[in-house]
Amino acid sequence: xxxxxxxxxxxxxxxxxxxxxxxxxxxxxxxxxxxxxxxxxxxxxxxxxxxxxxxxxxxxxxxxxxxxxxxxxxxxxxxxxxxxxxxxxxxxxxxxxxxxxxxxxxxxxxxxxxxxxxxxxxxxxxxxxxxxxxxxxxxxxxxxxxxxxxxxxxxxxxxxxxxxxxxxxxxxxxxxxxxxxxxxxxxxxxxxxxxxxxxxxxxxxxxxxxxxxxxxxxxxxxxxxxxxxxxxxxxxxxxxxxxxxxxxxxxxxxxxxxxxxxxxxxxxxxxxxxxxxxxxxxxxxxxxx
Amino acid sequence: xxxxxxxxxxxxxxxxxxxxxxxxxxxxxxxxxxxxxxxxxxxxxxxxxxxxxxxxxxxxxxxxxxxxxxxxxxxxxxxxxxxxxxxxxxxxxxxxxxxxxxxxxxxxxxxxxxxxxxxxxxxxxxxxxxxxxxxxxxxxxxxxxxxxxxxxxxxxxxxxxxxxxxxxxxxxxxxxxxxxxxxxxxxxxxxxxxxxxxxxxxxx
Numbered sequence: 001x002x003x004x005x006x007x008x009x010x011x012x013x014x015x016x017x018x019x020x021x022x023x024x025x026x027x028x029x030x031x032x033x034x035x036x037x038x039x040x041x042x043x044x045x046x047x048x049x050x051x052x053x054x055x056x057x058x059x060x061x062x063x064x065x066x067x068x069x070x071x072x073x074x075x076x077x078x079x080x081x082x083x084x085x086x087x088x089x090x091x092x093x094x095x096x097x098x099x100x101x102x103x104x105x106x107x108x109x110x111x112x113x114x115x116x117x118x119x120x121x122x123x124x125x126x127x128x129x130x131x132x133x134x135x136x137x138x139x140x141x142x143x144x145x146x147x148x149x150x151x152x153x154x155x156x157x158x159x160x161x162x163x164x165x166x167x168x169x170x171x172x173x174x175x176x177x178x179x180x181x182x183x184x185x186x187x188x189x190x191x192x193x194x195x196x197x198x199x200x201x202x203x204x205x206x207x208x209x210x211x212x213x214x215x216x217x218x219x220x221x222x223x224x225x226x227x228x229x230x231x232x233x234x235x236x237x238x239x240x241x242x243x244x245x246x247x248x249x250x251x252x253x254x255x256x257x258x259x260x261x262x263x264x265x266x267x268x269x270x271x272x273x274x275x276x277x278x279x280x281x282x283x284x285x286x287x288x289x
Numbered sequence: 290x291x292x293x294x295x296x297x298x299x300x301x302x303x304x305x306x307x308x309x310x311x312x313x314x315x316x317x318x319x320x321x322x323x324x325x326x327x328x329x330x331x332x333x334x335x336x337x338x339x340x341x342x343x344x345x346x347x348x349x350x351x352x353x354x355x356x357x358x359x360x361x362x363x364x365x366x367x368x369x370x371x372x373x374x375x376x377x378x379x380x381x382x383x384x385x386x387x388x389x390x391x392x393x394x395x396x397x398x399x400x401x402x403x404x405x406x407x408x409x410x411x412x413x414x415x416x417x418x419x420x421x422x423x424x425x426x427x428x429x430x431x432x433x434x435x436x437x438x439x440x441x442x443x444x445x446x447x448x449x450x451x452x453x454x455x456x457x458x459x460x461x462x463x464x465x466x467x468x469x470x471x472x473x474x475x476x477x478x479x480x481x482x483x484x485x486x487x488x489x490x491x492x493x
Binding site: 021022023024025026027028029030126127135136137138178180181182204208224226227228229230231233234238239240251252253254255256258261262263264284 | 293294295296297299301330331332333334335336337338339340342408409410411412413414415417428429431432433435445446448454456457459471473479
């Protein structure tokens with residue numbers, strides 16, 4: 001069984017799997033890979049179950065020394081992938097020999113690359129998941145230099161049958177949203193801003209949420225809203241008129257109005273929108289109840 | 290009872306108040322235990338709403354719930370948890386001013402009553418404690434703090450919360466406690482779980 005020594009942890013590299021759905025009533029965030037498509041694809045490429053734990057990098061990649069043989073694949077944000085300094089493929093399975101240094105470089109474009117290792121990253125699960133949850137502190141901490149990561153026993157065969165995915169959007173992002181549940185808090189002008197204006201991804205964005213600035217959304221004065229349940233993709237309107245799009249590590253409840261929700265089809269784009277990226281919202285199909 | 294769509298697959302049930310939430314939440318729990326709505330992933334109660342996440346057919350589920358005869362939730366006798374609190378929070382002066390009392394009197398008002406855990410949310414182990422009369426309701430801060438230290442005792446609306454761990458937050462901080470509110474190594478990991486009765490002991 002292979003193991004990995006962390007030589008360069010990068011800006012923020014965490015272990016992620018499919019998270020902890022079903023525990024929100026205890027206040028436990030869902031967590032899990034922010035770009036679920038890229039997470040599943042990376043695992044398929046190396047022959048893992050789709051939900052196996054992988055590494056999620058942030059902007060600056062990661063450097064890892066392998067002990068024992070393994071097959072790896074990098075998906076999500078496009079980044080140079082080097083083995084002992086030699087460029088190898090992104091989005092394809094790559095065999096790694098014992099003693100080799102794997103380096104995933106700066107994301108270009110995008111934010112988060114996913115590094116799957118055949119057998120999966122083996123860390124003790126917390127509440128059923130190996131994911132690092134940065135809001136609650138559940139799961140393993142972010143990678144640190146010289147840390148040793150265990151790798152599980154490979155269970156399937158690597159495959160190159162899946163074509164490399166298109167590079168994720170980054171500089172200009174269009175997110176499909178559905179209005180509600182609290183779109184009644186918007187003034188007509190605020191509604192027009194939401195669907196017509198351009199927003200900029202703020203530097204304070206993280207796994208909890210994408211913070212948007214640049215266009216303020218006007219709300220009618222409706223006083224206080226009692227805290228209520230949140231979902232991944234919820235677009236929360238802050239009192240100062242700025243927006244937060246909640247991602248996987250979002251709190252399970254919140255007290256500012258959720259005026260719209262990003263469709264799951266937009267989750268990858270949210271995960272890959274770098275600070276400074278321009279975001280616009282597009283109305284998806286509405287539904288009456 | 291009102292039903293609001295949330296994104297592609299969730300449904301928000303809006304109710305008259307906490308009692309109705311507790312009653313419907315108990316009913317949903319009973320029905321889920323015998324296989325109702327198997328696609329549901331999360332059911333999140335709050336002060337006035339229940340969020341159902343993972344609803345395959347929202348119109349059908351809403352129609353079903355409307356047709357239920359929901360019995361009132363029985364009262365629960367939870368254990369009493371005592372939380373030592375230093376009433377020295379950054380927002381205590383502002384809260385006391387809004388109550389038109391001194392800071393010392395504000396601490397006496399807060400510590401002099403019993404609370405109940407109504408529901409959990411915001412973060413693991415973050416309990417919403419009801420018990421303050423409506424006249425003491427306070428708004429959240431206009432802009433949330435990016436870091437609120439663990440153990441901060443804070444108010445929003447009529448609720449008291451204790452931050453289980455350092456996190457962003459918009460509640461008004463009136464005090465601090467050394468009590469461990471959340472410990473994932475313990476079972477249960479939360480000190481405050483729904484049904485618990487809670488008292489704050491002034492150790493300023």
